[in-house]
Amino acid sequence: MRIATWNVNSLRARRERVIEWIAESEVDVLCLQETKMTDEAYQALDLGQFGFESAHYGFGQWNGVAILSKVGLTDVQVNFASGVEPDHESRIITATCGGIRVSSVYVPNGRALDHDHYQYKLGWLDRLVAHLEVDTSPDAPVIVAGDINIAPEDRDVYDIDALAGSTHVSAAERARIANIERWGMTDLFRHHHREESGIYSWWDYRNGDFHKGRGMRIDLIWGTRPVVEASRWCIIDRNARKGTQPSDHAPVVAEIAL
């Protein structure tokens, strides 16, 4: 099974690019973030015509997440699992696809270290762990894929000194990553690329950052042990960031022999 995550920065604006990419990438499961659509507008896209079952959770304008699957899609959960304080925004959707419990997540940006949104981000990541504890087990095949809005290590950003005092690299954010990985998650890209640095999944639209190689690796596919053991490779498709009207994020793709 091939699974990918992609923050598309408006599925309406990215419709043609996403449809093209679905065909060439041969993904079986696709987690989308920032669809910026209502559920009604999403249904009108009729992505079923490309062979996918899918589930979407969005209110329009901002956020919005989806899971598309060619290997089944059951037990859909929008928002956090019951028992966890619900989120007021559409940032997580979960479904079982091909025997794997898959969540598509769009972690809050945080905006600035002294902003309320940063506290919302940290709390959201705490609730994500609570969600996993309620919804599933680290011994089961589980994937959390999405725009995490945190670079796990200094080598995952183009210039750590330039980012001093910024979100996405703070100790408190990275402590949340550690919590998720302590629960049982492994970053599949890092698992397969132990020594590499300078590989990114997001580049600011401004200032020619993509062409200057100024990006961050903030989109992850996390898997539990059964997923890691079955995983064959994981790549970031930076070609999808090229050309006309790209998203500012590239897809992350993993091959799982399950």
Place this chain on the structure above:
DNA sequence: ATGGTAGCATCGCTA
């Protein structure tokens, strides 16, 4: 040089 671009419910916010 504190800029720049893209998307949205567009003149202000979010990323």
